[in-house]
Amino acid sequence: MKKIYILLAAMICCASNLFAQSNKAVYLFAYFKNNGKDGLHLAYSRDAYQWTALKNDSSFLKPTVSKDQLMRDPCIIRGADGLFHMVWTVSWKDKGIGYASSKDLIHWSEQQFLPVMAKQEGARNTWAPEITYDSLTKTYIIYWASTITGKFNETASSLEDGYNHRIYFVSTKDFKTYSETKLLYEPGFNVIDATIVKDKGKFIMFLKDETREPVQKNIKIATADHLNGPYSNSSQSITGKYWAEGPTAIKVGNEWLVYFDKYRDHRYGAILSSDLKDWTDVSDKILLPKGLRHGTILTIKEKELKKLLKQ
Known part of the structure; x- marks a missing residue:
């Protein structure tokens, strides 16, 4: 009888472990390579440090919108409707972004061009869009960096083609109708690559200070009580003396x-913190697919990973 109890206990333990493993979140990194011409790349990880490219690091979706047909800076979130929603940079100089949705990250809807800066006279670009969802208002906001000629002249520079960005946004509840474009964040400096995460009722924005004179080129943090702001003044830099961009947290x-691109060093970096104040560099602990560029990390289910592994 004792042997039967031991056998039953072992079986229950094994079943519990299998159940826990099947329900444990898998991390997925959505990214692009080179200039973004071949489209969406995906890699997965079970610990958020060691990453393996999916589909032999070939594209899951090739870009079709905008005259440049790029798919840079992909951002994917799981929506409240159960769909995966993605936005991306379609061009260096266009006035809109790309959008598509998917049930499984394999089969995608028809790609759309969202002309979010078309009504903004003097708009020069629309870079690195991201999506964040607010469960309280059941609203998504899509936000990005743009330069508008003649605006924010107090921080203008003649370097780097005179770009002088701020963060703009539109809101939507269904990805069919969108609000008018509005300013989301004006920190008093040239800012790009914002990404917003909700935590304990607060919205935390990680952003790149793009200031060239005197040089910054680092990652900072701002916070807000509401998704559409107002956001606080930015923190001090949380990254080192290298140039960093494209944070995903x-x-x-x-x-x-927080992962980010040490783009001058042609490698990725990562930092770790328990309080968003004191940060430890863990760049030597991460392993990423070769050539991975700016993207975002989300979580998926084990059954969703199994489908991706078959591609």
Whole structure:
């Protein structure tokens, strides 16, 4: 009888472990390579540090919208409707962004061009769009960086083609109708690559200070009580003396892990914090597919990963 109890206990333990594994979130990195011509790339990880490219690091979706037909800076979130929603940079100089949705990250809807800066006279670009959802208002906002000629002259520079960005946004509840474009964040400096995460009722924006004179080129943080702001003044830099861009942030347990592109060094970096104030560099602990560029991290289910692994 004792042997039967031991066998039953072992079987229950094994079943519990299998159940836990099947329900444990898998991390997915959506990114582009080179100039973004071949489209969406995906990699997965079970610990958020060691990443493996899917589909032999070939494209899951090739871009079709805008005259340049690029798919740079892909951002994917799982919507309240159960669909995956993605936006991306379609061009260096266009006045809109790309949008598509998917049930499984394999089969995608028809790609749309969203002309979010078309009504903004003097708009020069629409870069690195992202999506964040507010469960309280059941509203998504899509936000990005743009330069509008003649605006914010106090921070203008003749360097880097005179770009002088601020963060703009539109809101939507269904990805069919959109609000008018509005200014989301004006920190008093040239800012790009914003990404917003909700945590304990607060909205946390990670952003790049793009200031060239005197040089910044680092990642900072701002916070707000509401998704559409107003956001606080930015923090001090949370990254090192290298040039950093394209942050994507996730919480692993109780710790914040922020990935970013050390683009001058042609490698990725990562920092870790439990309080968003004191940061430890963990760049030597990460392993990413070769050539990975600016993207975003989300979580998927084990059954969704299994389908992706078959591609």
